[in-house]
Each structure stands twice: as C-alpha cells, then as structure tokens.
Amino acid sequence: MISRERLTQEFAARFGDDPKLIVRAPGRVNLIGEHTDYNDGFVLPLAIQHAVWIALRPRNDGTVSVISIDFDDSVEFSLSGIVKRDSLWAEYVKGVAWAMREAGLTLRGWEGVIMGDVPMGAGLSSSAAIEVAAARAFAAASDIPWEAARMAKLCQRAENQWIGVNSGIMDQMISAAGVEGRAVLIDCRHLTLEAVPFPAGTAVAILDTATRRELATGSKYNERRQQCDDAARTFGVKALRDLDPARLMREIDRLDPLVARRARHVVTENARTLQAAAAMRAGDADELGALMNASHISMRDDFEISRAELDTMVEIAQAHAACCGARMTGGGFGGCAVALIRADTADSFAADVAAAYRSAAQLVPQIYITQASAGAELV
Numbered sequence: 324m325i326s327r328e329r330l331t332q333e334f335a336a337r338f339g340d341d342p343k344l345i346v347r348a349p350g351r352v353n354l355i356g357e358h359t360d361y362n363d364g365f366v367l368p369l370a371i372q373h374a375v376w377i378a379l380r381p382r383n384d385g386t387v388s389v390i391s392i393d394f395d396d397s398v399e400f401s402l403s404g405i406v407k408r409d410s411l412w413a414e415y416v417k418g419v420a421w422a423m424r425e426a427g428l429t430l431r432g433w434e435g436v437i438m439g440d441v442p443m444g445a446g447l448s449s450s451a452a453i454e455v456a457a458a459r460a461f462a463a464a465s466d467i468p469w470e471a472a473r474m475a476k477l478c479q480r481a482e483n484q485w486i487g488v489n490s491g492i493m494d495q496m497i498s499a500a501g502v503e504g505r506a507v508l509i510d511c512r513h514l515t516l517e518a519v520p521f522p523a524g525t526a527v528a529i530l531d532t533a534t535r536r537e538l539a540t541g542s543k544y545n546e547r548r549q550q551c552d553d554a555a556r557t558f559g560v561k562a563l564r565d566l567d568p569a570r571l572m573r574e575i576d577r578l579d580p581l582v583a584r585r586a587r588h589v590v591t592e593n594a595r596t597l598q599a600a601a602a603m604r605a606g607d608a609d610e611l612g613a614l615m616n617a618s619h620i621s622m623r624d625d626f627e628i629s630r631a632e633l634d635t636m637v638e639i640a641q642a643h644a645a646c647c648g649a650r651m652t653g654g655g656f657g658g659c660a661v662a663l664i665r666a667d668t669a670d671s672f673a674a675d676v677a678a679a680y681r682s683a684a685q686l687v688p689q690i691y692i693t694q695a696s697a698g699a700e701l702v
C-alpha cells in the first residue's frame with residue numbers, strides 16, 4: 324500500500340525538502356450498472372483502496388514538472404502552452420490542466436512526484452484515478468474549491484477530448500466523490516449521488532482474470548454507444564434511461580435484433596441498479612447478489628462484452644459458498660469481475676477461487692478484498 328510517508332520520502336529524495344501538499348485519488352470497482360452511464364442512467368460503484376497519489380509543492384512560474392515513480396519518467400510543461408506529446412501517463416496530467424484552463428480556472432504550476440497502485444488496463448479506472456489526482460493537485464495548488472461533480476466533468480472532458488477515449492462519467496465521478504465504507508448510487512444525468520451502505524457482514528472481492536482488453540476495445544465501446552443512441556432515436560427518447568422496460572418489451576420489434584439486445588441490456592440494467600441500491604438500503608445481501616448475477620448474464624448475452632475467462636471466473640465465484648453474487652465489471656472484454664461475499668470467509672473464498680481459476684484458465688489471477696475508500700482528497 325502506498326502511504327503518506329512513502330510519498331514524502333520520494334518527494335524529499337528528488338526535491339530536497341518535504342512536499343507542501345499530498346493528494347490521493349482512488350480507482351473504482353462497479354458493483355452494478357454497466358454501460359448505463361452514457362445512457363444517462365444509474366451506476367453503483369465504490370472507490371477502492373488502490374489509488375494514484377501526488378506529492379507536490381506549488382511554483383510561481385507557471386510550469387508543471389512531474390516525476391512518475393512507476394514509469395521512471397518525467398515531464399515538464401508550461402501552463403500557457405500545453406501541447407500533446409506521446410508519453411501516455413503525462414498526457415492525463417496535461418489533459419486535465421488543459422480542461423481546467425478551458426473552463427476558465429486560473430491554475431498555478433507545481434512540481435512533484437506521482438505514483439499509484441491501481442492495476443492498469445484491468446477495468447479499475449487507473450486512468451480516471453490519474454486524471455482526478457491531477458485535478459485534485461491543481462485545485463489544491465491553485466486554491467480552487469473541490470466541487471466533485473464539476474471536477475469529474477472536467478476530467479471526463481480531458482479523457483474524451485485530450486486522450487480521445489469516449490467514456491462516460493462514472494469513473495471520474497466515483498474517483499472524485501467516493502465515500503468511505505459506502506457504494507455510491509450515481510444518477511448520471513443529474514450527477515446526483517447517494518451513498519449506500521453494504522449489507523452487514525459482506526465484503527467486496529475484486530477478481531482480476533489476468534486478461535486485458537485488446538487494442539480494438541475502444542472501437543467496440545464506441546460501437547455499443549452508437550447502438551444505444553440508435554435505439555433511443557428509434558423510440559424518440561433523449562436517452563435509453565427514458566425508455567420504460569415494459570414499453571421496450573412491447574415494441575421491441577421496432578429495433579434491429581442486435582440493437583434490440585443492446586437496448587434490453589441497458590434498460591434492464593438501469594432497473595437492476597435501482598433495485599440493487601434498494602436492496603442495499605434494506606441490508607439484503609441475497610437480493611443484491613441475485614441482481615449482480617442477472618447483470619452478468621445480460622452483459623454476456625445481450626451486450627456481449629464478456630469473454631471466456633471472465634465467464635469462467637464469475638461461474639467459479641458464484642459456485643462458492645461464501646458468494647452472494649458475482650459479475651464482470653467495467654467496460655468489458657477483459658480485466659476484472661466483482662463479487663459480493665460473506666466477510667467472515669473472505670480468505671478461504673480468495674484462496675479457493677484463485678486455485679480453481681488457475682487450473683481452469685491456466686492463468687494466475689489476483690484477488691483483492693477491498694474496502695470502500697473516500698474519493699479524491701488531501702491527505
């Protein structure tokens with residue numbers, strides 16, 4: 324685990340003094356509500372303990388100078404002339420500076436170190452964590468108040484327009500506004516939040532299949548977005564959030580069969596996400612688990628974003644006595660599944676599932692039992 328002490332040491336080793344500020348922004352795992360965010364719908368993620376940290380001290384010359392400990396790399400740029408280069412991690416920092424300035428915010432420069440422990444490409448939002456950590460750093464250095472939803476939108480703008488990935492708002496929003504010990508129901512149209520408690524005696528397990536999205540994933544994500552937009556247009560609604568499940572089922576023949584399945588996933592997933600939040604409020608772990616299981620089937624068969632290893636992992640997890648429910652999580656096509664499990668048997672769950680997956684898939688998984696952490700913060 325990365326700590327305040329570790330960051331202070333890394334900063335002091337390079338800048339010869341203690342940092343003035345330390346910020347942290349977490350990755351996330353989504354309990355339920357997948358590919359609903361860009362349909363103006365509902366998601367139910369939690370911020371995780373894995374995070375990106377920055378230790379910094381402000382500068383007065385409008386320059387940003389950052390050393391990445393993980394990539395053994397550094398970047399320096401002037402806030403008055405930010406240009407794209409190809410060093411990927413640094414583009415997230417630059418893109419956020421660009422988006423904040425475009426929004427009219429006056430930024431101060433800073434120098435510092437950045438490091439993180441969010442597994443990359445695993446569907447745990449390592450890129451949103453860098454963006455939100457950068458935004459938190461610029462806000463702290465420039466005395467800009469932390470308005471989570473506003474900052475999340477600016478980070479999403481950086482992701483969409485600077486990095487060129489057309490993602491929704493979920494990842495940046497939960498990294499900016501996560502709540503310790505809670506999942507957060509996010510209404511992605513109004514950007515309103517409700518922190519919901521976990522059923523007593525449960526824990527969240529992140530099951531990394533050791534598979535990663537392939538290069539073509541971006542185009543598959545965009546293709547899904549397009550299909551959702553097509554379905555909304557056919558029904559004359561602003562977004563699929565506005566399509567009542569009963570109406571979709573009655574009039575499903577209006578859609579091309581493939582688009583119909585895509586729409587059915589989104590519309591039923593929105594309903595499941597609201598039901599899942601209700602189950603959490605009621606402390607009903609079995610109901611929440613059943614909704615997660617149903618979500619997996621919908622992603623596998625209707626939205627078609629799973630893969631064999633994710634299905635294998637989910638089936639192994641679901642078959643374990645400690646498991647209330649499991650599903651693949653995140654954008655899909657590789658990465659992680661998430662399971663709601665009974666906390667008192669978390670260790671045996673992790674060991675048993677890892678062993679079974681290893682022999683079934685011939686891959687070495689990582690299993691993390693995670694607590695819900697706070698969103699972006701000064702530490």
Ligand code: GLA
Pocket residue numbers: 356357358359360361490491492493494653654655
């Ligand atoms: C990725 C995107 C999110 C969301 C999920 C799917 O993580 O960044 O905006 O669309 O996929 O739920």
